[in-house]
Amino acid sequence: MILNVTPPKVFAPLWKSKARYLGAHGGRGSGKSWDRGAHLLVRHLTEPGLSSICLRDVQKSLDQSVFKLIVETAHRLGAIEAIKPVESDRVIRTPGGGIITFAGMNEFNAENIKSLEGFDIAWWEEAQTAGQRALDLLRPTLRKPGSQLWFTWNPRLRSDPVDQMMRQDPRFADSRTVVEANWRDNPFRGDELEEERLLDLAGDEARYRHIWEGDYEAESDMQFIGGGMVREAMERQPNPTTVDELVLGVDVARFGDDRTVIKARRGRDGTTMPAIKLLRADTMQVAARVMAEIDRLNPDGVFIDEGGVGGGVVDRCRQMGYNVIGVNFGGKADRVIDGVPKCANKRAQMWATMREWLKSGGCIEDNRELEMDLTGPLYSFDNNNAIVLEKKSDMKKRGVASPDEGDALALTFAYPVVARSIGRAEDQRKQEEWHPVWGSQNG
Numbered sequence: 534m535i536l537n538v539t540p541p542k543v544f545a546p547l548w549k550s551k552a553r554y555l556g557a558h559g560g561r562g563s564g565k566s567w568d569r570g571a572h573l574l575v576r577h578l579t580e581p582g583l584s585s586i587c588l589r590d591v592q593k594s595l596d597q598s599v600f601k602l603i604v605e606t607a608h609r610l611g612a613i614e615a616i617k618p619v620e621s622d623r624v625i626r627t628p629g630g631g632i633i634t635f636a637g638m639n640e641f642n643a644e645n646i647k648s649l650e651g652f653d654i655a656w657w658e659e660a661q662t663a664g665q666r667a668l669d670l671l672r673p674t675l676r677k678p679g680s681q682l683w684f685t686w687n688p689r690l691r692s693d694p695v696d697q698m699m700r701q702d703p704r705f706a707d708s709r710t711v712v713e714a715n716w717r718d719n720p721f722r723g724d725e726l727e728e729e730r731l732l733d734l735a736g737d738e739a740r741y742r743h744i745w746e747g748d749y750e751a752e753s754d755m756q757f758i759g760g761g762m763v764r765e766a767m768e769r770q771p772n773p774t775t776v777d778e779l780v781l782g783v784d785v786a787r788f789g790d791d792r793t794v795i796k797a798r799r800g801r802d803g804t805t806m807p808a809i810k811l812l813r814a815d816t817m818q819v820a821a822r823v824m825a826e827i828d829r830l831n832p833d834g835v836f837i838d839e840g841g842v843g844g845g846v847v848d849r850c851r852q853m854g855y856n857v858i859g860v861n862f863g864g865k866a867d868r869v870i871d872g873v874p875k876c877a878n879k880r881a882q883m884w885a886t887m888r889e890w891l892k893s894g895g896c897i898e899d900n901r902e903l904e905m906d907l908t909g910p911l912y913s914f915d916n917n918n919a920i921v922l923e924k925k926s927d928m929k930k931r932g933v934a935s936p937d938e939g940d941a942l943a944l945t946f947a948y949p950v951v952a953r954s955i956g957r958a959e960d961q962r963k964q965e966e967w968h969p970v971w972g973s974q975n976g
């Protein structure tokens with residue numbers, strides 16, 4: 534079979550590369566998807582028995598997916614006889630027992646992801662929405678010698694995990710080949726696409742630059758905590774003292790795929806310990822861990838999200854004699870704090886307090902997931918002009934990760950806590966019932 538393929542010049546490095554990670558990023562209509570589709574097909578036609586999987590965050594109908602693209606490419610290259618698409622099985626059979634199959638990353642968890650071990654190529658299309666957890670699961674799973682991970686994406690934020698990994702993180706520098714492609718690199722772009730582009734060119738400039746030139750999205754002014762503020766807080770050096778209060782926040786998982794997160798903060802220092810993340814832990818396990826951390830750290834205050842199953846964690850800790858405080862995210866915003874605007878509920882108020890803290894000297898770990906969590910939620914105003922923070926469920930619908938670590942850190946701001954006396958002996962603590970000391974209403 535003679536294959537007549539002439540990839541646009543911009544993609545040539547990807548066709549030649551033997552790197553483990555291949556990436557193409559850029560704006561709409563650059564030919565990214567078509568080029569990767571053609572490359573994948575050619576690999577399958579020339580390497581009998583190859584197995585590949587095409588991934589999306591969520592695989593909707595095959596009609597909208599790379600499935601159709603590859604079948605059309607096979608027609609275009611005159612190679613349709615060599616493959617056998619079986620739509621009902623979500624698979625395209627290729628020469629020598631090879632397969633190309635299709636899945637959504639949401640179908641995988643820590644256990645069943647092992648089924649991907651035998652694949653040679655995993656191609657994640659529209660990977661700008663890829664979550665850190667999903668990437669961390671995927672990378673070590675594809676372990677066959679010579680296996681590759683391909684990513685195509687239109688950059689959204691600098692903090693998007695795929696962008697971090699494929700363009701920024703120096704650890705991957707030697708194992709990735711990445712090209713940037715935009716509309717002008719696509720010699721095949723049609724008139725319709727050009728018309729669309731010119732329409733957008735006449736509109737909002739930042740939007741045009743994101744959609745067509747592959748620039749990061751302009752930071753939305755409806756983002757509750759901006760990326761700049763978070764990065765500054767990450768660069769600050771913590772300078773904790775023993776008279777600073779040590780507070781624990783516990784965000785309890787509500788849905789199957791969320792994690793319970795325990796976070797500590799000592800005054801302005803949010804880096805005292807890495808967040809503890811518990812996956813699929815029940816209320817008894819979460820309570821046991823919280824109590825173990827209280828024993829270990831001897832904090833001055835512990836705030837636990839008591840909505841939903843969190844109530845069980847609060848009850849268990851109290852039953853065991855630990856004086857923890859339950860916080861209801863949906864409850865009233867019950868504090869008046871200088872510099873913090875009117876908020877519609879307790880969760881918004883804790884986030885607003887945390888935002889003030891980030892702005893005015895708080896230090897946080899330099900950690901992508903935390904950055905995504907803090908910058909993830911959008912906000913709006915209700916009829917009373919009070920701030921409404923985006924709900925976790927709405928964030929999920931947008932394909933943004935649930936900000937569990939952000940919520941845990943926010944919980945440390947539920948109420949003011951003052952450090953207890955310094956150097957108190959451990960056994961003394963056990964005998965006394967302790968209370969966080971409420972500060973003034975001005976925090």
Ligand SMILES: Nc1ncnc2c1ncn2[C@@H]1O[C@H](COP(=O)(O)OP(=O)(O)O)[C@@H](O)[C@H]1O
Nearest residue numbers: 560561562563564565566567568719721722723
């Ligand atoms: N190799 C090619 N041969 C013919 N047409 C192409 C080719 N590559 C891209 N195109 C045209 O350009 C359009 C945009 O390409 P696409 O891969 O969808 O871009 P992107 O994924 O970057 O948005 C396609 O719909 C197709 O019409």
Ligand SMILES: [Mg+2]
Nearest residue numbers: 562565566567
């Ligand atoms: Mg595309």
